[in-house]
Amino acid sequence: xxxxxxxxxxxxxxxxxxxxxNSEKLLNILRRKNITVWDVQKKDKGIKFKxxxxxxxxxSNLINEIVKPVSKRGAIPKLKKLKLRRGFxxxxxxxxxxxxxxxxxxxxxxxxxxxxxxxxxxxxxxxxNQIKIPLAISNIEAKKLETLIYNNFDYKFVDVIVEGSKxxxxxxxxETEPAEIKSNEPSSIISSKNAxxxxxxxxxxxxxxxEGDVVYEGQTxxxxxxxxxxxxxxxxxxxxxxxxxKTYYNFEMKEEKIRNVNISTNKSKSVYYLKINGNxxxxxGDKEPYENYNYRExxxxxxxxxxxxxxxxxxxxxxxxxxxxIEIDKxxxxxxxxxxxxxxxxxxxxxxxxxxxxxxNFSEDDEFYYLIAQIEVIEDIGEKIRIFPVLEEETKEKxxx
Amino acid sequence: MSRFNNFRSKLADELEIPNxxxxxxxxxxxxxNKKVIIENHLGITVYEDNIVSVKTNDQDVTIKGSKFxxxxxxxxxxxxxxxxxxxVFSMKE
Numbered sequence: 001x002x003x004x005x006x007x008x009x010x011x012x013x014x015x016x017x018x019x020x021x022n023s024e025k026l027l028n029i030l031r032r033k034n035i036t037v038w039d040v041q042k043k044d045k046g047i048k049f050k051x052x053x054x055x056x057x058x059x060s061n062l063i064n065e066i067v068k069p070v071s072k073r074g075a076i077p078k079l080k081k082l083k084l085r086r087g088f089x090x091x092x093x094x095x096x097x098x099x100x101x102x103x104x105x106x107x108x109x110x111x112x113x114x115x116x117x118x119x120x121x122x123x124x125x126x127x128x129n130q131i132k133i134p135l136a137i138s139n140i141e142a143k144k145l146e147t148l149i150y151n152n153f154d155y156k157f158v159d160v161i162v163e164g165s166k167x168x169x170x171x172x173x174x175e176t177e178p179a180e181i182k183s184n185e186p187s188s189i190i191s192s193k194n195a196x197x198x199x200x201x202x203x204x205x206x207x208x209x210x211e212g213d214v215v216y217e218g219q220t221x222x223x224x225x226x227x228x229x230x231x232x233x234x235x236x237x238x239x240x241x242x243x244x245x246k247t248y249y250n251f252e253m254k255e256e257k258i259r260n261v262n263i264s265t266n267k268s269k270s271v272y273y274l275k276i277n278g279n280x281x282x283x284x285g286d287k288e289p290y291e292n293y294n295y296r297e298x299x300x301x302x303x304x305x306x307x308x309x310x311x312x313x314x315x316x317x318x319x320x321x322x323x324x325x326i327e328i329d330k331x332x333x334x335x336x337x338x339x340x341x342x343x344x345x346x347x348x349x350x351x352x353x354x355x356x357x358x359x360x361n362f363s364e365d366d367e368f369y370y371l372i373a374q375i376e377v378i379e380d381i382g383e384k385i386r387i388f389p390v391l392e393e394e395t396k397e398k399x400x401x
Numbered sequence: 402m403s404r405f406n407n408f409r410s411k412l413a414d415e416l417e418i419p420n421x422x423x424x425x426x427x428x429x430x431x432x433x434n435k436k437v438i439i440e441n442h443l444g445i446t447v448y449e450d451n452i453v454s455v456k457t458n459d460q461d462v463t464i465k466g467s468k469f470x471x472x473x474x475x476x477x478x479x480x481x482x483x484x485x486x487x488x489v490f491s492m493k494e
Contacts, residue, residue, distance in 0.1 A: 001472065028444040031476055040471035042450050049471075 004038075012053030012074030018067040019046040026066060033059055053077055103308055105134040106167045113171040118153075122169065125152060137162055145169075164307030185386055186236030189222040191215045192383040195245030205239030215245065215381070224387050236387060245381035246356065249348060251341045253371040255333040257364070262292065262321040273314040275299070280314055290320040330369065334362055337371040345375060353379035406458070427457035434485040437464055440478045445471075453481050463489040 020026055023046055030037050030051070040049040053076055056063060063069070082089045109126065111119040126132075129148060131140075142160040149169065150158045157172035188205065197213045205222040209215055224239040271285030300313040338360070357376040364370065410424040420426055421441050428440040439455050439462060446461060447454035448471065454463045469483035 004473075024445045024448050027448065027471070027474060031444055031474060034476050036473065036475040037471070038473040040448075040474065042448070042469070047448075 008050075008052055008074060010075045012072065012076035012078075013050050014053055014056040014072050014077075015048065015050055015070045016063070016067050017043070017046065017048050017070050020066070021046070023047040029062075029066070033062070035059060103165060104137050105165060106137060106140065106162065107134055107165045109133060109167045109169065111169045111171060114173055118171075118173075122149065122153070122171075125149070135167075137165075140167065183238060185238060186224045186389075187238050187384050187386050188220055188224040189239050189241060189243060189382040189384055191217055191219045191221055191243070191245065191381050193217055193245065193247050193379075193381050195247045195381050197221075197243065198246050198378055199244040200241065201243075202239075202241035204237055205241065207241070209243075221382055236389060239384065241382065242380055243382040244378055247349075247377050247379060247381070249345055249375045249377065251344065251371065251373045251375070253337045253341060254368040255328065255337050255371075257333070257367055257369065258325050258327050260323050261326050262294070263324050264294070265320045265322055267320040269318050269320075271316045271318070273316065275310075275312045275314045277310050283313075285316075289318055292321045292323055293318040294321055295319075328369075330362075330364070333369040334371070337362075337369065341371065341373055345377075349377055350379050353377050425458040427459075427462070429462065429488075431485070434466075435482065436472075437481045437485060437488070438478060439481075442477075442479050445474070445479065453483075455479055455481075459492065461491045463491065465489070 018026055023042075026047070027037060027040065027049075035051055035055045037049050037051055040047055048070075051063075053072065053074060056069065056072075109123060111122050114122075131145070140160075140162060142162065145160045146158045149155070149160075149171075154174050155171050156174050157170070159170040161168045161170070194216050195214075197209050197211050197215060200207050200209065200211060200221070202222050205224050206226050207222050209219070209221050215221065221243045222239045222241050224237050225234050226237050227233075228235050267290075269285065269289045271287060272283045273280040274283050275281075296317050296319070298315045298317070300315055302312060306312050341360075354377065355375060356378050358373065359375075360371065360373040362369065362371055406424050406426065410420055410426055413420045413423040421428055425441065427442055430438040430440075432438075439457070441457065443456040443458065445453065446456050447463070448469075450469055451467050452463065452465050453469050453471070454461055464481060464485055465487040466483050466485040469481060472480040472482045474480070
């Protein structure tokens with residue numbers, strides 16, 4: 001029966017109400033005319049039933065004489081109605097065609113993974129290669145485009161994707177590797193920090209400082225210039241060695257005794273915006289409904305619409321908060337300042353560094369707790385730099401100057 | 402007419418072919434007490450909420466019960482839905 005009903009939903013059916021007292025007679029007349037009747041329901045006055053649209057058209061004179069049709073339902077009667085409403089039908093047809101055309105074109109090119117300058121370069125390059133917006137999606141050969149960009153730019157990875165009406169080009173730039181100093185190139189070791197030399201182990205090169213010397217940042221520790229044993233000339237060698245220095249780090253920190261903390265009240269209000277091309281238009285809700293709040297935003301993409309156009313809905317939620325004053329006790333504040341101090345120290349030192357001595361003093365006044373500390377650390381302070389031979393002509397010119 | 406119909410019915414039984422292929426006998430099928438399908442009918446004589454009577458070649462079939470609704474009716478079959486309590490066959494005089 002379900003299939004039967006579905007079939008007539010497409011082919012169309014007519015709902016008929018009859019006020020005749022002798023409903024059996026009406027049903028028998030219809031039966032004799034070979035008209036299939038279904039869903040016959042007894043009403044207070046007469047009956048209500050359904051017949052196919054096809055049968056209704058064939059026997060419309062007879063049916064209109066006896067009974068009155070209530071409504072015509074199904075796909076075919078609707079289509080026939082559309083035939084009469086030519087303007088509407090043409091509009092719908094134009095809409096479908098324009099939608100099809102709009103969605104089968106590329107309207108925007110987005111380059112992901114590089115800066116604006118490179119993006120402009122890529123876009124200019126695409127224009128040079130006759131890839132101009134708007135462009136039919138069917139004309140885009142992703143692999144070919146990838147190869148074209150890859151061959152003309154120094155990128156590590158290129159991927160071209162068509163998403164809706166957008167052409168997205170993913171790019172991974174070549175990372176510039178730090179210039180490594182080769183083991184056979186002449187080099188010196190200099191100090192990277194102000195320190196007192198603790199230990200110096202020179203494997204090759206000439207150490208120019210001694211243990212206990214005070215050195216400053218950039219000062220040469222091991223020089224890659226060694227006197228030749230057989231002659232008076234100097235020769236350049238690659239320096240190698242470890243220089244441990246005693247460095248001092250001073251810290252001064254303070255922590256409030258009373259702090260304002262925002263506590264959520266679990267109340268929230270939302271505001272909705274319609275986002276078109278980066279501009280937001282408020283639809284529902286109030287801006288800043290609470291005195292103190294935490295604001296969060298969420299972009300809701302509309303199915304199909306957001307893919308074709310740059311239209312989306314922005315949902316902003318204001319969470320109400322109450323500011324409370326909390327008194328922080330001394331031990332908590334001290335621990336917090338200590339942790340912060342060691343975090344900062346870790347950022348400034350190497351992993352192999354060793355703390356030799358630490359002097360930490362705490363004090364307080366009405367408003368703050370204070371930490372004053374000096375940390376003595378032993379660490380490798382050597383930094384290798386490349387040295388270059390200076391040509392004789394250049395030195396003469398400099399001397400003259 | 403009736404005798405000849407009986408003969409055709411018997412012949413259909415002997416030949417093991419569907420009865421309605423040779424005779425004018427109606428066929429009645431029931432789905433529990435909710436639905437009755439009558440094939441080879443001649444029309445409806447009574448249609449009320451609690452009673453439906455269907456005319457066939459030899460006899461009238463009267464269905465008693467409640468909440469009756471004719472699900473489908475065409476030249477060949479009629480499907481009646483509702484709470485069936487009783488089915489009465491009355492021979493034509």
